[in-house]
Amino acid sequence: MYRREKSIQIKSSASALYNNLSVLPIAEKCLTYFTVVHCNVVNMVSASGDGLNFSHRQLQSKEGSIAASSSLIIQASWCVLPSRVLLVLTSQKGIQMYESDGSIMVYWHALDIPETPSAEAVFARGIAAATTLGHYICVGTSSGSVLVFKIPDKGANIVLSEVLEEHRDPITDITTETSRSKEYIADIVSADDSGLLCIWKAGEDFKLLNKIPAYGCSCSSIKLWSGIVIAGYGSGQIRLYDALSGVVHAEVNAHARWIYALDIAPDSGKLLSGAEDSLVRIWKLSKSPESHSVEIEHQHTECVTDVQICGAKFCDPEGSAFAVTGYDLCEIIRYTLV
Amino acid sequence: MNDIITTMFNKTFMEELFKPQELYSKKALRTVFDRLAHASIMRLNQASMDKLYDLMTMAFKYQVLLCPRPKDILLVSFNHMDAIKDFIRDSPSIFNQVDEIFRQLIEMYSNLPAGEFQLIRQTLLIFFQDMHIRVSIFLKDKVQNSNGRFVLPTSGPVPYGTQIPGLIRMFSYNGDEMKKCEFPNGGSYTSPLQEGSFDLYGDRILKLGTNMYSVSRPVETHMSGTSKSSASHAKENAAPNPLAKEELNLLARLMGGLEVKKTTGSESGFRVNLFSTDEEEEEAAILRPSELSYQFINIQATQDQQSNEELARIMGEFKEEDPVSLSPCSKGDDLLAMMDGLL
Numbered sequence: 001m002y003r004r005e006k007s008i009q010i011k012s013s014a015s016a017l018y019n020n021l022s023v024l025p026i027a028e029k030c031l032t033y034f035t036v037v038h039c040n041v042v043n044m045v046s047a048s049g050d051g052l053n054f055s056h057r058q059l060q061s062k063e064g065s066i067a068a069s070s071s072l073i074i075q076a077s078w079c080v081l082p083s084r085v086l087l088v089l090t091s092q093k094g095i096q097m098y099e100s101d102g103s104i105m106v107y108w109h110a111l112d113i114p115e116t117p118s119a120e121a122v123f124a125r126g127i128a129a130a131t132t133l134g135h136y137i138c139v140g141t142s143s144g145s146v147l148v149f150k151i152p153d154k155g156a157n158i159v160l161s162e163v164l165e166e167h168r169d170p171i172t173d174i175t176t177e178t179s180r181s182k183e184y185i186a187d188i189v190s191a192d193d194s195g196l197l198c199i200w201k202a203g204e205d206f207k208l209l210n211k212i213p214a215y216g217c218s219c220s221s222i223k224l225w226s227g228i229v230i231a232g233y234g235s236g237q238i239r240l241y242d243a244l245s246g247v248v249h250a251e252v253n254a255h256a257r258w259i260y261a262l263d264i265a266p267d268s269g270k271l272l273s274g275a276e277d278s279l280v281r282i283w284k285l286s287k288s289p290e291s292h293s294v295e296i297e298h299q300h301t302e303c304v305t306d307v308q309i310c311g312a313k314f315c316d317p318e319g320s321a322f323a324v325t326g327y328d329l330c331e332i333i334r335y336t337l338v
Numbered sequence: 339m340n341d342i343i344t345t346m347f348n349k350t351f352m353e354e355l356f357k358p359q360e361l362y363s364k365k366a367l368r369t370v371f372d373r374l375a376h377a378s379i380m381r382l383n384q385a386s387m388d389k390l391y392d393l394m395t396m397a398f399k400y401q402v403l404l405c406p407r408p409k410d411i412l413l414v415s416f417n418h419m420d421a422i423k424d425f426i427r428d429s430p431s432i433f434n435q436v437d438e439i440f441r442q443l444i445e446m447y448s449n450l451p452a453g454e455f456q457l458i459r460q461t462l463l464i465f466f467q468d469m470h471i472r473v474s475i476f477l478k479d480k481v482q483n484s485n486g487r488f489v490l491p492t493s494g495p496v497p498y499g500t501q502i503p504g505l506i507r508m509f510s511y512n513g514d515e516m517k518k519c520e521f522p523n524g525g526s527y528t529s530p531l532q533e534g535s536f537d538l539y540g541d542r543i544l545k546l547g548t549n550m551y552s553v554s555r556p557v558e559t560h561m562s563g564t565s566k567s568s569a570s571h572a573k574e575n576a577a578p579n580p581l582a583k584e585e586l587n588l589l590a591r592l593m594g595g596l597e598v599k600k601t602t603g604s605e606s607g608f609r610v611n612l613f614s615t616d617e618e619e620e621e622a623a624i625l626r627p628s629e630l631s632y633q634f635i636n637i638q639a640t641q642d643q644q645s646n647e648e649l650a651r652i653m654g655e656f657k658e659e660d661p662v663s664l665s666p667c668s669k670g671d672d673l674l675a676m677m678d679g680l681l
Contacts (some may be wrong), residue, residue, distance in 0.1 A: 016463040039464055116357040121457060170453065193453025234452055236500045250508045256527050256529040278490045279524055283679040292511045298521035306490045328467055
């Protein structure tokens with residue numbers, strides 16, 4: 001079904017962090033960009049379509065006026081907006097936004113750090129773009145707040161427009177509606193350490209549409225597709241919910257360990273899951289319009305021997321190729337459909 | 339043994355450890371480790387100390403990485419504590435010290451949510467990143483591959499709180515179970531074992547953190563084949579740390595609580611050599627790639643610290659002492675006893 005391709009070597013190994021791989025396909029240039037976080041550095045590599053040419057760049061975490069900091073980066077992700085693409089980095093100190101190729105930093109937001117270290121860690125985690133009624137980038141924090149930044153079409157005039165205070169536990173992941181259809185009301189879903197999911201509508205003032213309660217497990221990765229929330233949990237389970245009503249469509253006993261990454265291919269409804277159990281699985285979601293039900297079936301499993309998966313992403317909207325990273329691994333492993 | 343445990347569980351040192359703080363740098367941890375190793379009349383020279391440190395680091399990496407659920411790192415610590423308590427069960431004053439710390443651990447960590455434990459685990463894994471030193475006992479037991487990576491089995495019991503993968507349940511809009519499907523999970527998993535105990539006494543169930551040496555075996559670590567990882571290892575040590583001053587202050591506070599035992603004329607210290615012969619040890623010291631040598635932090639007494647006489651005395655004692663060699667014949671047994679004790 002899928003065949004393993006030649007891996008892309010990266011300058012340093014991937015850290016054990018949720019959703020530790022971001023992929024940006026640039027169709028016009030026949031290039032694909034990848035980012036993988038290693039401690040206080042983001043490894044960026046751009047790969048040519050023929051798989052023969054690679055170029056590398058490293059971005060460092062920032063701390064106030066110090067250009068290169070030892071503070072740990074928690075997540076790096078591209079945010080695709082209609083007018084521009086920004087690369088967002090979240091760390092223990094704040095949020096950095098770069099132009100998509102990582103060449104120029106356009107914005108820095110410092111987190112509130114207490115004077116003396118408290119028992120709770122401070123960091124930002126969870127990155128997603130929203131494009132309804134304006135262009136926004138949402139970033140989560142360890143206090144449970146979701147920061148909403150308003151993004152202009154170009155330039156550095158980015159402002160913090162709103163702070164959403166609904167979660168009480170550290171944010172783990174934030175996602176945006178990935179289907180191209182405009183019919184879905186819910187724009188953004190945020191998840192936290194306790195497993196609580198919040199469903200939002202974007203705009204000048206974000207509106208909370210629904211709260212899906214935790215069932216007892218931490219939720220580490222979420223996706224939103226065609227009004228369906230897909231959540232990956234620490235128990236190894238994947239659950240599908242209706243975003244607006246919270247009704248459970250499906251429960252999948254998917255993995256034997258904590259799930260670290262999920263991704264959806266919006267044009268085909270394929271779902272990718274990666275976990276600490278060293279397995280990557282492909283699933284297929286389908287909606288039955290008459291019965292309003294959603295089905296999920298297992299399609300394929302790949303075992304990355306002795307590697308705890310920490311990042312997994314499709315490389316195209318159809319899901320004909322995907323890439324995977326693992327803790328302590330200095331390569332991005334790729335697979336293509338045969 | 340009593341000396342090492344008494345020093346390790348010293349009140350001041352423990353108070354420092356329990357404060358909220360960042361992960362130690364590799365240099366800082368090695369320095370603390372050296373201090374602890376020299377807390378008794380035991381002495382190790384550079385090569386043996388490096389080897390001991392490698393062994394302990396890789397063993398702990400193995401334990402943290404293989405934890406089925408993040409909260410299990412606490413059970414690993416409890417296994418360590420149970421073993422320590424067993425060593426000093428006949429010395430009431432030290433026993434009470436250890437017991438008190440055990441209670442503090444339980445109080446501080448038992449109710450931490452799973453997400454927080456995962457963050458702690460992820461942070462610890464950052465410390466161990468890119469370390470692939472091969473350990474003989476791990477290679478023999480097939481828990482480590484020849485490339486230094488640990489084996490992650492796709493079989494055995496799933497963690498407590500996880501279901502065996504393979505089942506998909508789909509529901510209709512009103513919540514009724516509509517369809518059930520199974521898929522091949524690609525492994526041979528079994529039901530979870532019962533949850534280990536988080537009380538002061540109890541069956542921890544988890545084997546990680548228990549004595550690796552329950553069967554007597556020779557112990558070695560291999561330096562060859564680690565060149566790829568050593569490059570990034572060296573780079574990390576060389577990068578300027580803007581928090582270096584903070585770190586030195588922390589270390590100075592920690593050192594204040596750690597007394598070094600001085601060997602007097604009448605009481606001869608004993609030297610531990612982790613290699614089979616003295617010659618091998620010397621050779622290992624010469625051959626060890628420089629990028630894999632651990633750097634020590636040399637604490638210079640500052641204006642403020644000089645006023646603390648005790649601290650100045652301890653810092654003065656930080657220099658390596660000339661080892662007093664024991665006769666080689668009983669080295670093997672002493673070595674194993676040390677290994678049992680320290681792991």
